[in-house]
Amino acid sequence: MKKILPILLFILAYLLIQSLILLRVLNPYWQQIIQFAGLMAISALGLNLIYGYTGQFSLGHAAFYGIGAYTSALVTKSYPHGGLPVFIASLIAAVIVVAIVAFLIGMPILRLKSDYLGIATLGFGIIIKVLFDNADAVIPSLGGSRGMVGIPKYTNLTITFILFFIAIIVIRNFVYSSMGRACISVREDEIAAESIGINTTKYKTIGFVLGSVFAGVAGVLYAHLYTFLHPSNIDFLKSIDVLLIVVLGGLGSISGTIIAALGWTFLLEGLRVILPAEILDWRFVIYPLLLIMVMIMRPRGLWGGVEFNFLRPKEYGRPATDK
Amino acid sequence: MIRILCISLILVLGISCGPQENVIKVGLVAPLTGDVKTFGESTKNAFTMAVDEVNAQGGINGKQIKAYITDDKNDPTEAANAGSKLINQDGAKFIIGSVASKCSIPLSLVCQAAGAVMISSASTNPRVTVNDDGSRKSNIFRACFIDPFQGSVAAKFALDHLKVKTAAILYDVGNDYVKGLAEFFMADFVKGGGKIVGYESYTKDDTDFSALLTKIKEANPEMLFVPDYYNKVALIAKQARQFGIKSVMMGGDGWDSPEMLKIAGDAIVGSYFTNHYSSDDPRPEVQDWVQKYEKTYGNRPDALATLAYDATLLMIEALKRAQSEEPMKVRDALQQIRDFKCVSGSISFDEFGNPIKSAVILQYTKTGQAYVATVTP
Amino acid sequence: MEYFLQQVVNGLQLGFVYALIALGYTMVYGIIRLINFAHGDVFMIGAYLGYFGIAYFHLPFPIALAFAMFGCGLCGIIIERLAYRPLRRAPRIAALITAIGVSLFLEYFTSLKFIFGPDYLAYPRPFTVTTYQIGGVSFSTIQIIVFSVSILLLVLLTYTIQNTKIGMAMRAVSFDKETASLMGINVDYVISLTFGMGSALAAAGGVLYGIAYPQINPFMGIMPGLKAFVAAVLGGIGNIPGALVGAIIMGLVETMSSAFVSSTLRDAIAFSVLIIVLLFKPTGIMGKMGTEKV
Numbered sequence: 001m002k003k004i005l006p007i008l009l010f011i012l013a014y015l016l017i018q019s020l021i022l023l024r025v026l027n028p029y030w031q032q033i034i035q036f037a038g039l040m041a042i043s044a045l046g047l048n049l050i051y052g053y054t055g056q057f058s059l060g061h062a063a064f065y066g067i068g069a070y071t072s073a074l075v076t077k078s079y080p081h082g083g084l085p086v087f088i089a090s091l092i093a094a095v096i097v098v099a100i101v102a103f104l105i106g107m108p109i110l111r112l113k114s115d116y117l118g119i120a121t122l123g124f125g126i127i128i129k130v131l132f133d134n135a136d137a138v139i140p141s142l143g144g145s146r147g148m149v150g151i152p153k154y155t156n157l158t159i160t161f162i163l164f165f166i167a168i169i170v171i172r173n174f175v176y177s178s179m180g181r182a183c184i185s186v187r188e189d190e191i192a193a194e195s196i197g198i199n200t201t202k203y204k205t206i207g208f209v210l211g212s213v214f215a216g217v218a219g220v221l222y223a224h225l226y227t228f229l230h231p232s233n234i235d236f237l238k239s240i241d242v243l244l245i246v247v248l249g250g251l252g253s254i255s256g257t258i259i260a261a262l263g264w265t266f267l268l269e270g271l272r273v274i275l276p277a278e279i280l281d282w283r284f285v286i287y288p289l290l291l292i293m294v295m296i297m298r299p300r301g302l303w304g305g306v307e308f309n310f311l312r313p314k315e316y317g318r319p320a321t322d323k
Numbered sequence: 324m325i326r327i328l329c330i331s332l333i334l335v336l337g338i339s340c341g342p343q344e345n346v347i348k349v350g351l352v353a354p355l356t357g358d359v360k361t362f363g364e365s366t367k368n369a370f371t372m373a374v375d376e377v378n379a380q381g382g383i384n385g386k387q388i389k390a391y392i393t394d395d396k397n398d399p400t401e402a403a404n405a406g407s408k409l410i411n412q413d414g415a416k417f418i419i420g421s422v423a424s425k426c427s428i429p430l431s432l433v434c435q436a437a438g439a440v441m442i443s444s445a446s447t448n449p450r451v452t453v454n455d456d457g458s459r460k461s462n463i464f465r466a467c468f469i470d471p472f473q474g475s476v477a478a479k480f481a482l483d484h485l486k487v488k489t490a491a492i493l494y495d496v497g498n499d500y501v502k503g504l505a506e507f508f509m510a511d512f513v514k515g516g517g518k519i520v521g522y523e524s525y526t527k528d529d530t531d532f533s534a535l536l537t538k539i540k541e542a543n544p545e546m547l548f549v550p551d552y553y554n555k556v557a558l559i560a561k562q563a564r565q566f567g568i569k570s571v572m573m574g575g576d577g578w579d580s581p582e583m584l585k586i587a588g589d590a591i592v593g594s595y596f597t598n599h600y601s602s603d604d605p606r607p608e609v610q611d612w613v614q615k616y617e618k619t620y621g622n623r624p625d626a627l628a629t630l631a632y633d634a635t636l637l638m639i640e641a642l643k644r645a646q647s648e649e650p651m652k653v654r655d656a657l658q659q660i661r662d663f664k665c666v667s668g669s670i671s672f673d674e675f676g677n678p679i680k681s682a683v684i685l686q687y688t689k690t691g692q693a694y695v696a697t698v699t700p
Numbered sequence: 701m702e703y704f705l706q707q708v709v710n711g712l713q714l715g716f717v718y719a720l721i722a723l724g725y726t727m728v729y730g731i732i733r734l735i736n737f738a739h740g741d742v743f744m745i746g747a748y749l750g751y752f753g754i755a756y757f758h759l760p761f762p763i764a765l766a767f768a769m770f771g772c773g774l775c776g777i778i779i780e781r782l783a784y785r786p787l788r789r790a791p792r793i794a795a796l797i798t799a800i801g802v803s804l805f806l807e808y809f810t811s812l813k814f815i816f817g818p819d820y821l822a823y824p825r826p827f828t829v830t831t832y833q834i835g836g837v838s839f840s841t842i843q844i845i846v847f848s849v850s851i852l853l854l855v856l857l858t859y860t861i862q863n864t865k866i867g868m869a870m871r872a873v874s875f876d877k878e879t880a881s882l883m884g885i886n887v888d889y890v891i892s893l894t895f896g897m898g899s900a901l902a903a904a905g906g907v908l909y910g911i912a913y914p915q916i917n918p919f920m921g922i923m924p925g926l927k928a929f930v931a932a933v934l935g936g937i938g939n940i941p942g943a944l945v946g947a948i949i950m951g952l953v954e955t956m957s958s959a960f961v962s963s964t965l966r967d968a969i970a971f972s973v974l975i976i977v978l979l980f981k982p983t984g985i986m987g988k989m990g991t992e993k994v
Contacts, residue, residue, distance in 0.1 A: 027412060028410075028437065029408045029412045030412075032403075032404065032407055033404065036400075036404075108979050109975070109979075111979075112978055112979075112982050113982065113983075115735065115933070115937065116933060116937075116978055116982060116983065118735075119929070119930060119933045119978070120974070120975050120978050122926075123930065123971035123972075123974050124975065126967060126968070127967075127968045127971050127972060130964075130965060130967050130968040131968065133497050134496065134964055134965070144502075145425075145496060145497045145498060145502055146424075146425075146448065146450070146499040146502070146503070147428055149432075149450055149454070149455050150456070226399070226400060227429075228399060228403070228428055228429040228432060230399045230425050231497065232398065232399065232425065232497070233399060233400065236926070240800060244800065247793055247794070247797045248797070251791075251793070269404065269408075272393070272394070272404075272408065277390075277391075277392040280355055280356070280392065280393070280394045281356045281360075281811070281812060282812070283356070284396075284804060284808040285805060285808045285809050285812070287804070288800075288801040288802070288808070289801070291797065291800070291801035291804075292783055292798050292801040292802065295794050295795075295797050295801065296783070296786045296798065299787055299790030299794035300794070356811070356818075358919045360811055360818030361818050361820065364818065496964050523958075523963045524963050524964040525958075525963060526967060528922065528923035529923075530909075530913035530920075531710070531713075531714050531913055531955075533710035533713070533714075534707055534710050534711070534954070534955040534956075534958035534959045534963070535958055535959075535963055537703065537706050537707055537710065538703075538959055554820040554917075557820075557822070558914070558915050562913075565831065565842075566838060567838065582819065582820065582822070585822050586820065586822035586914070586915060587822075588822075
């Protein structure tokens with residue numbers, strides 16, 4: 001019974017939102033925000049896997065988000081009236097491309113330690129953005145700095161929920177499997193892990209590739225929600241946004257990441273709704289102040305190391321906390 | 324916890340819509356924060372002025388206008404969210420916005436899908452009003468001319484009037500307005516017999532152009548075409564003159580700002596640019612506008628303020644003519660507007676929602692801007 | 701040949717300005733292992749303080765520079781006290797996120813109308829600019845000022861770190877905080893001082909930047925801050941001569957790629973160089989490989 005209850009709750013949440021939409025209580029503005037929050041959660045779960053669980057400090061997450069988005073958009077634009085099958089094909093294409101790129105860049109880069117890895121991934125992110133800015137010289141429909149228009153709108157609440165659900169299942173099962181435990185050991189103490197025979201390079205790469213794939217999936221959803229892509233969607237400030245969410249939620253906590261992603265999206269939009277016009281420009285003064293206060297009061301993040309019970313398998317006991 | 328409370332509070336606030344009042348709701352999307360905040364400020368000031376003026380005169384068909392102002396931070400996602408909020412949350416079906424094409428395009432998608440009418444004040448990328456396949460987005464219009472036109476005006480002026488044969492172009496690779504204008508200028512300049520001896524790009528955050536200018540100096544062009552916003556152009560002009568580059572400089576409507584001479588000083592004197600209007604234009608609309616803006620806000624209006632003012636007045640005029648708040652009726656009225664006298668000229672919309680209007684060529688002198696010529700399409 | 705030399709001069713000018721910012725990053729990192737994201741914005745505040753000094757108080761250039769440096773030094777100390785000291789014992793990432801928050805706050809707060817405002821301000825040059833030609837390469841007064849001020853400050857900094865007692869204290873704290881405090885060094889004081897010095901250097905960078913590229917706005921610190929940070933890492937983060945080396949390399953790589961390869965891909969090339977260097981020297985050019993104790 002315990003296992004089924006959370007799944008039922010999840011479905012209930014979905015049905016609730018759908019009915020609110022039908023009843024015209026939730027207008028398209030909020031529908032879009034909910035879907036955006038969902039895809040940010042998927043992206044954040046990916047970074048949580050890379051940084052929270054495997055301890056690899058990556059500042060280039062938005063690059064994979066962008067690669068996934070542009071790849072899938074190219075596919076769906078090439079077959080404009082394909083409908084759902086084309087969308088699924090584009091999703092698969094995006095996943096494959098992101099995985100390959102993540103693997104290729106991960107192999108050399110993951111040797112670097114901590115802050116240097118962060119800088120290298122940041123550099124990688126900027127390189128990708130510059131490449132997309134100039135991409136229209138190679139593939140005109142990518143649009144370059146003009147942006148890519150005309151992407152069909154396939155994302156809807158159902159698809160977002162399904163992918164969100166799959167993301168949670170995948171990451172939760174990964175983290176509590178032996179592969180996940182290997183990743184956590186890499187985070188905790190890489191030398192000790194090596195000395196007991198864990199191939200740290202292999203697991204770092206697996207964590208990195210899988211986490212980046214999540215970002216790619218989020219990118220696919222984004223492209224087909226806003227139907228417009230522009231390289232400014234993937235600059236390093238966007239990578240920092242995802243990092244903020246993951247740290248705020250608490251490293252190594254799936255539920256923390258999800259709640260932080262949803263909370264962050266609604267906080268920013270909420271501030272837009274609440275603030276009167278004259279002080280609209282205070283939105284980004286209030287937001288960082290709140291950020292600083294939260295970090296000083298709860299430096300481990302709001303849910304650092306804590307997990308909702310239904311996500312933890314019964315045999316497990318208390319999960320490993322972050323360092 | 325606190326987070327959950329916040330979320331629920333925000334959701335509740337969000338879901339409850341305001342009571343219906345007897346007003347006409349018009350929305351504005353502009354970059355009120357972020358790196359082009361100055362353009363957003365001008366746009367907002369002009370929009371507010373137009374709305375206040377009309378309300379003071381009795382409103383539209385007896386109803387007052389209620390203005391909803393939102394910020395897009397010069398970011399495409401924010402622009403789409405802001406537009407969606409205006410339409411769905413605030414109930415405003417008539418939108419003025421935005422400034423950058425990269426924000427106006429996603430905004431136009433939201434407006435078109437929701438059946439709202441949109442006029443962009445300052446976005447010059449053709450794809451704001453037109454879809455990828457060339458079909459028109461029926462509800463979307465703009466108040467400014469588009470880049471292909473502006474580029475060709477500049478090229479013609481350079482070739483015919485200034486008799487320039489070689490030119491070098493500096494453009495911002497990440498800004499589609501600048502890049503588009505550069506490309507259109509280049510195409511028409513070459514078509515007219517000119518030669519492009521340098522085509523160099525920089526990025527938005529660059530302030531050091533020494534490498535590029537040194538390269539350009541080697542090529543020795545007669546003209547340097549820099550179709551960017553005034554702040555970048557001022558920097559480039561100063562550095563170019565410092566390096567001893569004597570080529571005449573030219574640019575687009577982004578050059579228009581009261582700050583340009585202040586920042587660039589002598590470096591920009593003698594350079595030309597295309598613009599939507601000239602503040603020296605003796606037409607009463609222009610003089611009235613310049614004076615009242617200066618009185619209210621303390622500085623002369625730039626092109627962005629002027630275009631925002633015109634865009635707002637156009638929307639209001641269409642609402643008046645349609646005698647209805649039905650977006651489709653307003654949209655039709657807007658499309659049918661002919662020779663409507665605005666500050667920036669006499670406006671008629673073509674089938675792509677772009678205004679058929681003339682451009683002027685201005686020159687920077689030691690004291691300000693001097694009118695040189697008008698070019699009609 | 702002159703073209704090449706000219707580009708070298710251009711690259712050096714850019715490099716020296718980056719160096720002043722990079723030093724602040726590297727000093728702070730060396731002492732508390734924090735990537736101070738807000739450093740680029742302190743640079744921005746320094747530029748503005750210099751602007752006010754010259755434009756409003758009509759101070760002569762050296763005094764305005766000192767005013768900016770002092771003001772920013774104070775800023776840096778206040779930020780450290782309020783935002784970073786409470787997190788001294790917390791996970792490092794918490795301080796990093798707080799630094800990001802401070803950075804965003806500084807940018808958006810100063811762009812509010814009643815603070816600095818969002819407009820691009822023209823930087824006054826309180827001296828005449830003359831251009832000299834030496835063998836086909838142009839030098840202007842601006843470059844001379846940039847080079848001389850940065851070299852002077854660098855010499856001062858190196859002297860302070862190597863030859864004074866406080867410099868020894870700083871080196872000790874960056875080596876091992878706990879032992880240094882056991883030796884009677886007031887660690888809090890040293891850290892505050894480091895922040896102050898780093899911020900003062902950034903302020904000098906800001907004023908020089910304003911003089912050289914005469915336009916300032918509240919968001920001007922993002923890119924130079926990022927590039928200076930990359931320069932510090934390139935040279936080996938925590939290593940002071942390394943920061944200078946890294947910054948000069950960054951300035952030259954940027955300029956040379958614009959000049960000889962493609963200005964469009966300039967940033968991509970600069971960052972690729974960074975990644976390649978890191979792959980061969982994972983702790984930067986002059987960084988030391990730390991021994992990890994198991």
